[in-house]
Structure formats: structure tokens, C-alpha cells
Amino acid sequence: MLLWNIVIFLGINLMYLISPGTAFAWTFDQIALHSLPAVFIRKPWGLISYMFTHVEFFHVLFNLINLYWFGNLFRDFLGNKRVLPLYLMGGIAGGLLYLLCYTLIFPGFESTMIGASASVMCMLVACATLMPNYEIGLLFIGNVKLKWLALGLIVLGVISIPRGNLGGIIAHMGGALFGFFYIRSLQSGTDLCKPLIWLFDADTRREQKRAQARTKPKKSPLKVVKKPEDNNQLRLDQLLDKINEKGYNSLSAEEKAWLDKVSKEN
Structure with a gap:
């Protein structure tokens, strides 16, 4: 995830330096998430590509630093195989809420969105839901429990809606909601990321095949002979x-x- 975010950031900015007009604009239009349903239907891959795309340096830097911190924290408690699936599903949840809100509240308004913020927020809230009292050290603030950090970021996002980046804030909330419900469902015995884990993890597929082989009834080699x-x-x-x-x-x-x-x- 970190690698793809960096590669796409460097690639799109290199394109901007070489051809800041048509080529850059066309590429950005292809990989961003569009709010208009008519445009989204023609470019549905934007629901995935937008969460790996950044143009501004501090935008990608902030997102990747947080993704590194909370991704590693999440990995330590729930394993590596759930990190990429949660990143994708958190980004998809944020993108879908963005599409829904713009379709219902601002019908006909054209907007585009890029960035991994929804996925990062999903990872942060998932960690805060899983281990709310876990403390991390913040510069100039000191140790803060994850539950208060997550709650504080959500509140800041809500109160900044009138003056902030509305699309980005909506996506943050979508990612945060999915992170919360993912951990709650996991604690109740349902892993919402299971299909993607099976898709991305070869060891999981092999283990499933071995389990099916163990439970499959074997045919007896003996033939039944009637008296x-x-x-x-x-x-x-x-x-x-x-x-x-x-x-x-x-x-x-x-x-x-x-x-x-x-x-x-x-």
C-alpha cells in the first residue's frame, strides 16, 4: 500500500512536470473518484484508484505516516493478512458515502476526490475500537489513548464541515464507520474482510482446501457383495x-x- 501510494504520487507529479496540461488532466480525471453518478458509471475503477492517489506532498506525507503507524499497530494485534483488505474496504466505504451524500444533497454537482484519508481513518478507528485504552505519544501533547484521539479527529472533522473539504470529511466519516463496525463484527465472530483475505492470501486458500479435504467423506474401496x-x-x-x-x-x-x-x- 505504501509503495503504490508513493509510486502513483511520483508518477502523476512527474507527468505534471512534463505535461501540466492535457496529459496530467486526463490522467487525474481517470483515477479520481467522481461524484456525478453518470460519470462514476463510466469510470467505476475510481472507487479503488482514488485511495492510492495524491498530488500534494504534505497530503501524501501525512497519510502515509499515519498509515504506517496505525497499519503496523493493527498488524501487531490482528495479523498482516487483514491490513490490505481493511485498507481497501475502508476506502470503498468512504467513497460510497461520498457518492451517496453528493447524489442526495448536491444532485448534479460535479466534484472529484483523491487520497487515502478514508482508509487511514478506517485503520485508526479500527485500532481505537479494538484497543481503546492503548496509549501513543504525540508531539507537543504527550501520551493519548486511542479512543480519545479517534473521537477528537471525528469531532474536528464534523465541526469543520462548513469551512473544510466536504468531500474528504464525508469520506473520513465513511472510513471511520467501517473501521468501527468491522471490529465489532469481528468480535462477534464475523470477518467482513474474509473474501478479500481469501483473494489476496495464498496460505488462506491452501488452508481452506486442506480443511475441505479433511471433511470430505471418502469412498470405500470395498465393493458391496450381496449374498x-x-x-x-x-x-x-x-x-x-x-x-x-x-x-x-x-x-x-x-x-x-x-x-x-x-x-x-x-
Whole structure:
């Protein structure tokens, strides 16, 4: 995640230096998330690409520093295989809330959004929900519990809506909500990231195949051989049923002889 954010940041800024007009504008238009449903339908990949895209240096720096901190913290408690899936799903949740709000509140208004802020906020709130009393050291402030840091950032985002970046703040809230509900669902036994974990993690797929192989019933190599007595009883039952339905005279001479033989043996 860090690598792709850096690569795309360097690539798009290099393009800006070489061709600040048409090429840069076209590329940005392709990878940003658009608020207009008609545009989004034509460029749905923006729901993924926007969360790896930054143009301003301090924007990417702040996001990647926080992603590094909280991503490693999340990894320490819940393992590495959930980090990328949560990053993606947090970004998707933030993007979908952004689309929904602009469609309902500002219909017809064209806006674009880029940045990993929703994913970073998702990771932060997930950590704060999982371990609310965990303390981290902040410059000029000191030790702060994660729950207060997360709550403070959410409150700052809400009160800055009238003067701030509305689209970005909406995406932050979407990512934060998903981070909270992800941990709550995980604690109740449901992993919302399970499909993406299976997709990205080869070890998980192999373990699932081994588990299915262990639980799959094996066919016995032995063939069932019926005894002659079982065959005789089956034919006797069939002949008696025929007699009940059509009468004794419906039997052939061979069937009558066989039935007479069996009756004498018994």
C-alpha cells in the first residue's frame, strides 16, 4: 500500500512536470473518484484508484505516516493478512458515502476526490475500537489513548464541515464507520474482510482446501457383495408383489417352478 501510494504520487507529479496540461488532466480525471453518478458509471475503477492517489506532498506525507503507524499497530494485534483488505474496504466505504451524500444533497454537482484519508481513518478507528485504552505519544501533547484521539479527529472533522473539504470529511466519516463496525463484527465472530483475505492470501486458500479435504467423506474401496440369500429374498418379494397385483396365474412357468422350489426349501 505504501509503495503504490508513493509510486502513483511520483508518477502523476512527474507527468505534471512534463505535461501540466492535457496529459496530467486526463490522467487525474481517470483515477479520481467522481461524484456525478453518470460519470462514476463510466469510470467505476475510481472507487479503488482514488485511495492510492495524491498530488500534494504534505497530503501524501501525512497519510502515509499515519498509515504506517496505525497499519503496523493493527498488524501487531490482528495479523498482516487483514491490513490490505481493511485498507481497501475502508476506502470503498468512504467513497460510497461520498457518492451517496453528493447524489442526495448536491444532485448534479460535479466534484472529484483523491487520497487515502478514508482508509487511514478506517485503520485508526479500527485500532481505537479494538484497543481503546492503548496509549501513543504525540508531539507537543504527550501520551493519548486511542479512543480519545479517534473521537477528537471525528469531532474536528464534523465541526469543520462548513469551512473544510466536504468531500474528504464525508469520506473520513465513511472510513471511520467501517473501521468501527468491522471490529465489532469481528468480535462477534464475523470477518467482513474474509473474501478479500481469501483473494489476496495464498496460505488462506491452501488452508481452506486442506480443511475441505479433511471433511470430505471418502469412498470405500470395498465393493458391496450381496449374498445369494439376499438375491433370493428380493426375487421372492417381487413375485409376491406380482401375485398380489395380478394373481397367481400371471406368473410364468419358470417363475411358478422357482416359487414352488423355494417354498419346499423353507
